[in-house]
Amino acid sequence: MTTARIELPPKLIPVFSGEADVRGAYGGRGSAKTRSFAKMSAIRAYMWDQAGRSGQIVCGRQFMNSLADSSLEEVKLAIADEPWLAGQFEIGEKYIRTKSGRVYYTFVGLDRNIDSIKSKARILLAWVDEAEPVSDIAWTKLIPTLREEDSELWVTWNPESDESATHKRFRAASDPRYRVAEINYRDNPKFPLVLERQRKRDLLQRPEKYGHIWDGDFLTITDAVIFQNRVSVEEFAEPPEGTRFFYGADWGFAKDPTVLIRFWIDDDCLFVSHEAFGHGVEIDETPALFDSVPGSRDWPIKADGARPETISYMRRKGFNISAAEKWPGSVEDGIAHMKGFSRIVVHERCAHIAREFRLYSYKVDRVSGDVLPIIVDDHNHGIDAVRYGLDGYIQARGGTGVWARLAG
Structure with missing residues (x-):
């Protein structure tokens, strides 16, 4: 059996370990949470394909007027970062699927398409990025669409309010099958120098916004x-x-x-x-x-x-x-x-x-x-x-x- 080494920020290793119904991460800018979840979604797609499974990975955001507003490019970049993984996918301008075609990605905006998700066949994984503004109604409709025995919901967001539905469902809740971690720029071993320069500028010039932008604090x-x-x-x-x-x-x-x-x-x-x-x-x-x-x-x-x-x-x-x-x-x-x-x-x-x-x-x-x-x-x-x-x-x-x- 061939073994691949996957690099993740250490704080996310427990998030992707063991069984879970929900895996998530919240925090500020530069934490690599979005790129990490994009990469892990592709690895899951590859593993399901190798096991002969068929189905789709639904990538949602609350607001998505076009594919330019979706996680499509993040997933493409995450796959490209792993040369061994890149060869396992067919990637087009508007699509991503495994070579066999058994597992494919779908990109949706929850504000306009939440009801249509109910009719989507065999959702293996739903990943909602930029999830802070997702309403309780949207979560209530989305979660029951995950009907496979091992289907999972993944959630990534930058917190704004402790009154948000996302905070109450996935951060404030205590559930043994929720694996959710806080992750910020200092937890990213590959935090880029260009962002470090911007972080220091915000620290000096915009201290009132710094905590929300970089430390994942509420507004x-x-x-x-x-x-x-x-x-x-x-x-x-x-x-x-x-x-x-x-x-x-x-x-x-x-x-x-x-x-x-x-x-x-x-x-x-x-x-x-x-x-x-x-x-x-x-x-x-x-x-x-x-x-x-x-x-x-x-x-x-x-x-x-x-x-x-x-x-x-x-x-x-x-x-x-x-x-x-x-x-x-x-x-x-x-x-x-x-x-x-x-x-x-x-x-x-x-x-x-x-x-x-x-x-x-x-x-x-x-x-x-x-x-x-x-x-x-x-x-x-x-x-x-x-x-x-x-x-x-x-x-x-x-x-x-x-x-x-x-x-x-």
Whole structure:
């Protein structure tokens, strides 16, 4: 038997492993998700053809006025990328099929042709690309057309809203037969230099759109973002010798990460230079995580006091760590203090907390669109760590010192 080596971004290997009813990927630009799914669809077509199966692969998009708007060219390019695969297909201007003709591609627009899909014979695979705007009605009609015992639905999309039907069906749902992964530019081993240059331009020139374009974040209402227009992400050098460093830690709970942030203050600006984010970190693994941040054993660390046993363990392991003070309203007071800096500058290497600063938001009334004075408890683990690190600098409302200066 001949064996072929298929290159995929590592994050997609589990997506295409094992049995599944749905395989999917979501994220930002440059992740290679569309090209990867196009390639894997062709490999499936080849495998079915070799097994003597007959049927079609339906490639859908919500809006498709012509073949130019379809996935046709993506599939052609993906096949051409694999010389051994290219010889197994007949490819024309408007069609793709295996040499035997047993397996062929069909390209449809769901907004106009969803009802016609019901009559299509033997759909082996349906792949919906750019799936964010697909309506719940369209999904309800499409899914029952997959009637073969091993038929699968593949979905790829760039997220825009947590209210979209695609998000609710395939990302928010928990189903053991759904294999869906988030994948972004940093997960693509072949991320091209031309896109890297564009990414950096967007980071500097369009920070309000950067997260959606490159990190697969939802489009946010700018007025709801707590630190809007206050944070920049860029490279910067270490500060002069003698600078006072701050370290703040937040502990992971269930799916939440354990976090350590290193920062300093200079000329009324807060500089975040290093981060450590670890998911599923056991208590005995935490020292190694903290050691990845320079100077973490040399400087005081202020941490979330909700885990006194972890703080005690870390002290025994040689870290100068203690619990940060909390009080009713300490979150709001900490945010007010942080917003009091003229700028918050995050180093490019700190991708996790940079993303949090773009997403940390007030609640928005879904009916009126009003921004409410309620902080959404999400996208805040690194930001909480900074707040803990500022322990002693943040004071409760009605106090003196820094808070009084900001309130005045």
